[in-house]
Amino acid sequence: MAKLNENFLTLEKNYLFIDIAKKVNSYKEKNPDKKIIRMGIGDVTLPLAPVVVDAFKKGCDEMGVKETFKGYEDSGSGYEFLKQAIANYYAKIDVKLELGEIRVNDGAKADCGNIVDIFSDDNIILLTDPVYPVYADSNKMAGRNIIYANSNEENGFAAMPSDISIADGEQSSKFKEFVAKNVAKIIKPSIIYLCSPNNPTGSVYTKEQLKLWVDYAIKNDAIIIFDAAYESFITEKHLPRSIFQIEGAKKCAIEMCSLSKTAGFTGVRCGYTVIPNDLKIGDVKIADIWARRQGSKFNGVSYPVQCAAAAVFTEIGLKQIHENISYYQQNAKIIANTLTKLDIKFTGGINSPYVWFKCPNNLSSWEFFDYLLTEAQVVGTPGAGFGKNGEGWFRLTAFGDKDLTIEAMEKIANLLAK
Amino acid sequence: MAKLNENFLTLEKNYLFIDIAKKVNSYKEKNPDKKIIRMGIGDVTLPLAPVVVDAFKKGCDEMGVKETFKGYEDSGSGYEFLKQAIANYYAKIDVKLELGEIRVNDGAKADCGNIVDIFSDDNIILLTDPVYPVYADSNKMAGRNIIYANSNEENGFAAMPSDISIADGEQSSKFKEFVAKNVAKIIKPSIIYLCSPNNPTGSVYTKEQLKLWVDYAIKNDAIIIFDAAYESFITEKHLPRSIFQIEGAKKCAIEMCSLSKTAGFTGVRCGYTVIPNDLKIGDVKIADIWARRQGSKFNGVSYPVQCAAAAVFTEIGLKQIHENISYYQQNAKIIANTLTKLDIKFTGGINSPYVWFKCPNNLSSWEFFDYLLTEAQVVGTPGAGFGKNGEGWFRLTAFGDKDLTIEAMEKIANLLAK
Helix, strand or coil, X not given: CCCECCHHHHCCCCCHHXXXXXXXXXXXXXXXXXXXXXXXXXXCCCCCCHHHHHHHHHHHHHHCCCCCCCCCCXXXXXXXXXXXXXXXXXXXXXXXXXXXXXXXECCHHHHHHHHHHHECCCCEXXXXXXXXXXXXXXXXXXXXXXXXXXXXXXXXXXXXXXXXXXXXXXXXXXXXXXXXXXXXXXXXXXXXXXXXXXXXXCCCXXXXXXXXXXXXXXXXXXXXXXXXXXXXXXXXXXXXXXXXXXXXXXXXXXXXXXXXXXXXXXXXXXXXXXXXXCCEECCEEHHHHHHHHHHHHCCCCCHHHHHHHXXXXXXXXXXXXXXXHHHHHHHHHHHHHHHHHCCCCEEECCCCCEEEXXXXXXXXXXXXXXXXXXXXXXXXXXXXXXXXXXXXXXXXXXXXXXXXXXXXXXXXXXXXXX | CCCECHHHHHCCCCCHHHHHHHHHHHHHHHCCCCCCEECCCCCCCCCCCHHHHHHHHHHHHHHCCCCCXXXXXXXXXXXXXXXXXXXXXXXXCCCCCCHHHEEEECCHHHHHHHHHHHECCCCEEEEEECCCHHHHHHHHCCCCEEEEEECCCCCCCCCCHHHXXXXXXXXXXXXXXXXXXXXXXXXXXXXXXXXXXXXXCCCCCCHHHHHHHHHXXXXXXXXXXXXXXXXXXXXXXXXXXXXXXXXXXXXXXXEEEEHHHHCCCCCCCCEEEECCCCCEECCEEHHHHHHHHHHHHCCCCCHHHHHHHHHHCCHHHHHHHHHHHHHHHHHHHHHHHHHHHCCCCEEECCCCCEEEEECHHHCCHHHHHHHHHHHHCEECEEHHHHCHHHCCEEEEECCCCHHHHHHHHHHHHHHHHC
């Protein structure tokens, strides 16, 4: 008799953003004349850069001609022209990569979720709280034990090894028993997820902070899975855009990145995963095991999509996408300036498209969500949806229209000044 | 300390087609003047249909304009326009599907490999031997126990429930012990993979044969994963193109299909998975669990790719792709006719792009591979690479150029007539 993977039954049925959509739709039905401004989901709104569209279409044309038609990609890990473009992009921040260390994918989310397949289920997973729900859910699906490092107001929502707590997390009763019995000993995580610039808090690790995480991972033979999806929003040059800018990281880290936020590819689907050749468990190269997994469960990214992605990294491509990023950065500044004027504490907004702020008047995240929706018709994301440390905090995104962002922040300023 | 999923270390390191490529390259180096004809890998060679390229490019153009730009797809399961096109395609063979039963993906391989994530690791997996290696490898990666049903000359390489053998398969020592102790009892598989038209053997189940499998699955509360990737090659109307043409299948089967072979999408990447609403374990709808899994580990298919895919199912699209399929079917006939003349036993070739034949002179699969490569410069696929029942058999594909297919078959005819 076929049996389910019962871990799925323990997951929350609804994704945070589906709950939000329900509340918004219900408000809309009751108030059909009200104009709602959406600053909740982290999705881009500006179109693809012209040079990207041209390359995309050129790729389509090639697929319509026998001589240039492309079938299966031999390796399924990305065409050399795109891997070379990515390697050149890394070279600009002094990170040298071999092409074999890069695998092109259909966006960071799939690799982020699937990478743990190659690790044993009895690894202990460390997440920072608040957290992007995919890191937690993809591990809960395999029944892995999770512990948290607390990101909070005290550490600027940038958790460090010293903030690890084993008291919380999704843990089996057996694990909890083990913890209780061995309370004097130290439970060490073996797989660590870090996201910088952070989703949802917008905080960015400095090189010194990341070095502490790298040192911690090496000392404990742990592997860091580093999500760099928002690296292109970093403006301050001293901040690291890749974990491989940190000495030692090639021995302990996997980096995931995506063109979703960098070049508006949320609906195009292209990203890349970097697994250094030096990353090994015993004699086994992690890159080889991941290649074996992908060889059976992935068949490469659409050729025209890879053509479009490669255009992003050309000189003109980088110039064109920079215009879009600047547009979003201005929105972030508008949000941040309003919060500063209102004397509301926040992180992010400078090197991140997210602004994460403390709900005024000691409101809970969902109370503030309702208040903002009904009084200002602005939709944001309640921080509590990202973990216990998000309670009492709120996220706004800078990916919207500039005029609407100005309008929303004026409404919020008026509302909170009352 | 980070630990590997050790199941990966038990997998064979090289994929069959990599071994073949090595042998071919080595021959080529020693014989640089010889012209090699490749009939090994099942990859298409004709370009995309014109109407598909146009729709693909129109989708790209929409992504370059703010008003028509598409970011994240809400559901990540495919746009309604494409799901409706797929539902209409099924309606032509009298299979009624609701749009919620269809999920668009980036090709059948990923879903085929990932679907088992939602089932417990202690399910017993049934594969037919010879088998498409992905079914076996994706289950070995999770350490699942596999048993086989034998496809062989006697049953026309179309294994039936009566051909199930528990003597062979990848099994833990604990499982083998259990089998030994309970030899009088019957071990029943709970997840069954079927592929029809079959890769690699080209055999096609009749409706009566599939009904036996469906009845067997229902009787044993098992789930069938049905790979219909080659359905568009079926010319004989009485043969089923979908398992859902069989009564009862909606209660026990998941179907995977792809545009790779139907419309030359091997480099474009688009397919679909059908999970009927009636498919449940207890009260739990399998479609809901799969949606939850994909919600965390997949972010939808590229919008322009979905536009291209929808164009395949238009009237003009179906006419244009039919021309390509006919071209390949002629190649299959050329191969089959030669084998008939040579009095060599084979399956496939009529309702399938694969022709599967017995190696002449009692040669082993790899002996015949070497013989064909060195004496006729034709590359095929040794049947032994697909499982023990493939030993002594050989696969040729019809996806090549027509003139080259004629040339190759003349060379083979001359060689074997000697």
